[in-house]
Amino acid sequence: MSRKSGRVKRIVSRLFKERQIYHRSDGVVHFISMSTNTQIALAGVIGAFLLWVAYASVNVVFKEQIIVAKDKTFRTMETTYLKQIQSQKAAYDDVNTLNVLTEKEFEMTLAEISSRHQTLQAMVERKAGIDARIDALADNLSRAGAPNGAKPVNGNRVMIDVAPIEPTPRQSRLSVLRREALDEARKKTSAAPPGSPAAAALQKIESSASDLYIEQMYLLAQLEERAEDMIDTLKRVVESAGLEYADVMPAAKIANTTLAQGGPYIDASNVSDASTAFFRHANRVGLAVDELRTLESVIQSVPLSSPLTVARRQTSGYGVRRDPINGRLAPHFGLDFSAAWASPVTATAAGVVKLAGVKSGFGRMVEIDHGNGFITRYAHLHRITVRVGQKVQIHDKIGELGNSGRSTGPHVHYEVHFKGRPKNPRRFIEAGRYVFES
Numbered sequence: 001m002s003r004k005s006g007r008v009k010r011i012v013s014r015l016f017k018e019r020q021i022y023h024r025s026d027g028v029v030h031f032i033s034m035s036t037n038t039q040i041a042l043a044g045v046i047g048a049f050l051l052w053v054a055y056a057s058v059n060v061v062f063k064e065q066i067i068v069a070k071d072k073t074f075r076t077m078e079t080t081y082l083k084q085i086q087s088q089k090a091a092y093d094d095v096n097t098l099n100v101l102t103e104k105e106f107e108m109t110l111a112e113i114s115s116r117h118q119t120l121q122a123m124v125e126r127k128a129g130i131d132a133r134i135d136a137l138a139d140n141l142s143r144a145g146a147p148n149g150a151k152p153v154n155g156n157r158v159m160i161d162v163a164p165i166e167p168t169p170r171q172s173r174l175s176v177l178r179r180e181a182l183d184e185a186r187k188k189t190s191a192a193p194p195g196s197p198a199a200a201a202l203q204k205i206e207s208s209a210s211d212l213y214i215e216q217m218y219l220l221a222q223l224e225e226r227a228e229d230m231i232d233t234l235k236r237v238v239e240s241a242g243l244e245y246a247d248v249m250p251a252a253k254i255a256n257t258t259l260a261q262g263g264p265y266i267d268a269s270n271v272s273d274a275s276t277a278f279f280r281h282a283n284r285v286g287l288a289v290d291e292l293r294t295l296e297s298v299i300q301s302v303p304l305s306s307p308l309t310v311a312r313r314q315t316s317g318y319g320v321r322r323d324p325i326n327g328r329l330a331p332h333f334g335l336d337f338s339a340a341w342a343s344p345v346t347a348t349a350a351g352v353v354k355l356a357g358v359k360s361g362f363g364r365m366v367e368i369d370h371g372n373g374f375i376t377r378y379a380h381l382h383r384i385t386v387r388v389g390q391k392v393q394i395h396d397k398i399g400e401l402g403n404s405g406r407s408t409g410p411h412v413h414y415e416v417h418f419k420g421r422p423k424n425p426r427r428f429i430e431a432g433r434y435v436f437e438s
């Protein structure tokens, strides 16, 4: 230790041996004497200064690098952030487009669907009302039975069971309609760029809407088919009663009621091609339903039932016969039915009582006006139970079976008149069986 410090002391005293610095100015020589200690102190001061300069320089250089590195990180972050904002904005734009487009599309689609639905609903309800009235008539007619009182064997009623089971030519027309409807629905082009969420959402709306459209077109076609089927059946009833269809149908009435039943008014410029096709078809179906409605109302005034709903026997037919009292050939414009004395005599269709009293030869007689040109007469009654002007429904009691007037025994003489001409009532009662026989 002491040897080592002795060597350091020797090196220091050799490095910093006492020095004198001479300085000459204006011929005078000055000198500064520097002791070893002074030199060591000076060297210490210089050394410390140099160290400080070195530290400061290094520090400055590194700080610059730190700042550059920090700046770089910041710039990277900034870029990433901007990119995120841009992508968010794009996503927002897409969502916004989606909202605007889908909302518009949805509203338009919904408006069309619901206006088509209203049209359909109005027609279905109208048709259901007609069905219910025909159903009630069929029930009444099946209760009264054939002219001799026979009831239907199986009770199947074609009028009520109208759902088609076997494919018909009209049904193959339905599949054509279905295809047409699908094509129409697919024609609609989307305003959204392909592949975007908006396009996908619109696609979804469009496909749901076209499904509904197809269903609505299908229902419409089905409604038309059923209305036409029922018109055909009621036509057969009219024709089998010996009447001309054109004769019983009030033509002007059909034309006038058509437009009123067309459903809500739709501005053509706001409606897609598909809906235009729907409403064009709906107008046709409306025509068929209107025709059915008119025909149904006519059918309700056709006396298709029998004046007696109790056990009865037809004793005299319609046409020229030998008079039971004077034995001469004479026309007989009605049917004679015999049954138990004072059996209830009932209206053969709904109507208004036009006559209720004694008429020469007919005895106590009731005459009912059923409307649409149909009138029925019930003669030789024992008692009359209705007054003139009274409204009656089918099978309402109007009197009791008797023997009044020019009669040889208790019976009811029954007549049917259409537009002032006598008709064979038997054909009417038999035609009524079409309503309930399969």
Ligand SMILES: [Zn+2]
Binding pocket: 316, 332, 334, 335, 336, 412, 413, 414
């Ligand atoms: Zn008679």
